Amino acid sequence: MDAAYEQLANRFRRVHRHLRKWAKRTDVSCYRLYDRDIADQPLIVDWYDGDAVVWAHARTRNETPEQEREWLARVLEAVGAGLDLPSERIFLKRRAPQKDRQSGEGQYEKLDQRRAVKTVREQGLLFEVNLSDYLDTGLFLDHRPTRALVREGSAGKSVLNLFAYTGSFTCYARAGGAAATTTVDLSNTYLDWARRNLAHNGLAESPEHTLVKADCLEWLANAPSAPQRWDLIICDPPTFSNSTSMQRPFSVEKDHPWLLAQCHALLRDGGAVYFSTNFRGFELSTVMPPFTIEDLTDRSIPEDFRNKRIHRCWRLTKR
Numbered sequence: 001m002d003a004a005y006e007q008l009a010n011r012f013r014r015v016h017r018h019l020r021k022w023a024k025r026t027d028v029s030c031y032r033l034y035d036r037d038i039a040d041q042p043l044i045v046d047w048y049d050g051d052a053v054v055w056a057h058a059r060t061r062n063e064t065p066e067q068e069r070e071w072l073a074r075v076l077e078a079v080g081a082g083l084d085l086p087s088e089r090i091f092l093k094r095r096a097p098q099k100d101r102q103s104g105e106g107q108y109e110k111l112d113q114r115r116a117v118k119t120v121r122e123q124g125l126l127f128e129v130n131l132s133d134y135l136d137t138g139l140f141l142d143h144r145p146t147r148a149l150v151r152e153g154s155a156g157k158s159v160l161n162l163f164a165y166t167g168s169f170t171c172y173a174r175a176g177g178a179a180a181t182t183t184v185d186l187s188n189t190y191l192d193w194a195r196r197n198l199a200h201n202g203l204a205e206s207p208e209h210t211l212v213k214a215d216c217l218e219w220l221a222n223a224p225s226a227p228q229r230w231d232l233i234i235c236d237p238p239t240f241s242n243s244t245s246m247q248r249p250f251s252v253e254k255d256h257p258w259l260l261a262q263c264h265a266l267l268r269d270g271g272a273v274y275f276s277t278n279f280r281g282f283e284l285s286t287v288m289p290p291f292t293i294e295d296l297t298d299r300s301i302p303e304d305f306r307n308k309r310i311h312r313c314w315r316l317t318k319r
């Protein structure tokens with residue numbers, strides 16, 4: 001391996017040695033090892049309990065596909081050496097720039113059929129991850145502290161989890177003693193995945209704990225006219241969504257004031273919504289119904305994420 005890749009391997013080795021102790025102490029088995037720390041190595045590398053997932057961003061000077069292939073082969077070698085992993089335990093994916101992902105459902109489409117599926121442990125709970133078949137793995141590691149906050153505040157509460165993906169927030173709310181949960185997502189694939197995650201934690205659907213397949217925009221437009229109200233809402237929408245089963249496209253930048261106004265209408269007095277986005281350059285609108293707004297961004301980004309702009313997060317409490 002030439003010096004540049006030796007340096008990369010050493011970095012993986014060093015960070016892994018450091019985080020391994022912290023991970024054991026905090027009961028975390030999946031964490032971020034590398035996020036574009038070295039200029040011309042635009043990679044993200046996450047550890048998944050004995051496997052590594054590597055997202056490669058485009059390298060400006062990658063003139064030809066051949067050069068890119070050459071680069072990726074050397075990256076895999078460095079990951080294998082740095083983390084002492086055989087190639088079959090390293091999952092490489094390409095990640096397009098955020099602006100290019102603003103079309104269709106790209107982020108959530110199936111990319112492969114290898115089904116490298118395993119159950120991982122996080123802060124006392126178990127989650128299914130798929131390391132091979134989608135761009136994401138089924139568990140967004142950057143929201144680990146936010147999930148813990150939800151658990152702390154869920155005892156006896158009714159919790160609404162919007163854009164719920166694989167239901168990790170719902171699992172935490174129920175582990176925290178939530179009296180009722182409503183988990184809403186557009187995708188059957190992810191709702192089934194959420195059911196499996198609940199089952200991994202000894203939980204199941206019931207009249208109090210429901211999973212709803214729906215377009216959140218349509219669902220939120222109708223919900224205020226129904227009697228049900230919630231104490232806690234998790235609202236972590238995609239940056240952009242225009243799935244064919246939606247009435248109109250969604251953009252977090254444009255639509256979040258409406259989204260939060262609908263959430264306000266669904267909250268009991270004193271209830272709160274955890275709103276988050278990973279859209280770069282996002283500005284929270286000042287046009288809001290009466291909320292007390294706390295910026296939780298710093299508190300909600302975990303120690304293993306050195307990129308402190310990975311997401312923005314607020315708790316908005318209904319006044």
Ligand SMILES: C[S@@+](CC[C@H](N)C(=O)[O-])C[C@H]1O[C@@H](n2cnc3c(N)ncnc32)[C@H](O)[C@@H]1O
Binds near residue numbers: 214
């Ligand atoms: C960023 S993920 C949410 C991650 C989730 N909060 C978590 O922490 O695991 C966005 C989710 O929104 C869902 N989604 C996208 N557009 C939607 C819509 N119009 N209505 C409901 N769900 C939607 C996608 O299927 C995906 O599961």
